[in-house]
Every structure is written in C-alpha cells, then in structure tokens.
Amino acid sequence: MLAQRLVKVAPTMIVPIPITTETQNQRGFNQVSAWLEKCEINEILTCISTSKAVQSMKTRRERLQTTQPFCLVTENLDLTGQRICIVDDVYTTGRTLRHASSCLYESGATQICTVTLAR
Numbered sequence: 001m002l003a004q005r006l007v008k009v010a011p012t013m014i015v016p017i018p019i020t021t022e023t024q025n026q027r028g029f030n031q032v033s034a035w036l037e038k039c040e041i042n043e044i045l046t047c048i049s050t051s052k053a054v055q056s057m058k059t060r061r062e063r064l065q066t067t068q069p070f071c072l073v074t075e076n077l078d079l080t081g082q083r084i085c086i087v088d089d090v091y092t093t094g095r096t097l098r099h100a101s102s103c104l105y106e107s108g109a110t111q112i113c114t115v116t117l118a119r
Contacts, residue, residue, distance in 0.1 A: 002035055002087075002117065009113055011085035013042045017100060018070065020047045032087055035117070044077060045070045045100055063093045070103050080108035091116040 016032040048071050086100050097114045104112055
C-alpha cells in the first residue's frame with residue numbers, strides 16, 4: 001500500500017525520516033527505511049544528536065517546542081527542482097515532518113509532500 005501511494009505521489013526523491021545512532025544501535029534498523037526496501041530512497045537527512053527523548057513520553061506542547069533534530073548528510077546539497085516525499089512512521093503533531101521539510105526547503109527543494117503509516 002505504501003509503495004502504491006508513492007507511485008501516485010510521483011516524487012523525484014523519497015527521503016525516510018532518520019533515527020538517532022542510539023536507536024539504530026538498540027533496534028538494529030530504521031523501520032521507515034525497512035518499509036521502503038523496494039523503493040529507491042535517498043537517506044540525505046541525519047539526526048544532529050546521537051540520542052533523543054522518546055516522543056511518546058512528551059506532551060503535545062513539548063513535542064511542538066522540539067528544536068531542529070535534523071541536518072543534511074552533505075553540506076550544500078543542491079535540491080533545486082526536486083519534488084521530495086518524506087516518509088515517517090507516525091504523525092502526531094507534524095513537528096518531525098516540518099523540521100525535515102525545513103532542511104530540504106533550505107537546500108532548494110521545490111515541492112515537498114509527506115506520507116506516514118499511521119496517525
């Protein structure tokens with residue numbers, strides 16, 4: 001179903017939300033990237049910190065006040081003209097997707113859409 005949705009969206013680039021190094025070490029994989037294993041993805045975002053507080057333990061206000069957790073893997077990456085689809089697992093407040101979008105827009109992305117598995 002996810003792959004079908006991405007075909008309809010027709011992005012030039014699919015970007016999964018990254019996980020922290022701590023989460024990667026605990027879990028051993030990024031669940032979003034795993035769902036996209038049959039798609040061509042571009043892992044161009046990374047987490048600034050190596051660990052973060054679990055989102056489910058935060059209040060709505062705390063989630064909305066979260067500082068930018070992402071940066072581009074490569075500085076000065078030119079995304080001019082790219083139609084990017086950001087994929088995440090759960091949409092609660094939208095803050096994670098807005099942070100990711102901000103990084104991509106600052107690098108020239110023209111259009112960004114988002115797809116999440118659950119809300």
